[in-house]
Amino acid sequence: xxxxxDRLLTPGExxxxxxxxxxxxxxxxxxxxxxxxxxxxxxxxxREAEIRALLGIDGESxxxxxxxxx
Numbered sequence: 001x002x003x004x005x006d007r008l009l010t011p012g013e014x015x016x017x018x019x020x021x022x023x024x025x026x027x028x029x030x031x032x033x034x035x036x037x038x039x040x041x042x043x044x045x046x047r048e049a050e051i052r053a054l055l056g057i058d059g060e061s062x063x064x065x066x067x068x069x070x
Contacts, residue, residue, distance in 0.1 A: 008037060008045035017055060 011022040014034075018025070029036040029044055034054065036044040 007048040009048050014046050
């Protein structure tokens with residue numbers, strides 16, 4: 001695993017990658033379509049490796065996604 005696979009993404013970051021509203025990402029997590037982690041404060045976070053896999057982004061094509069989004 002590289003350094004990016006351990007990162008956790010916010011609902012807003014995931015939404016930007018999928019080009020949907022952040023509430024949609026939250027609904028996907030609530031329905032079990034994607035897995036999420038809860039922070040101690042109750043916020044959802046998503047494993048970057050899982051999101052990349054869903055998007056079909058591998059290590060080489062990740063360079064085409066702006067770092068501010070991922």
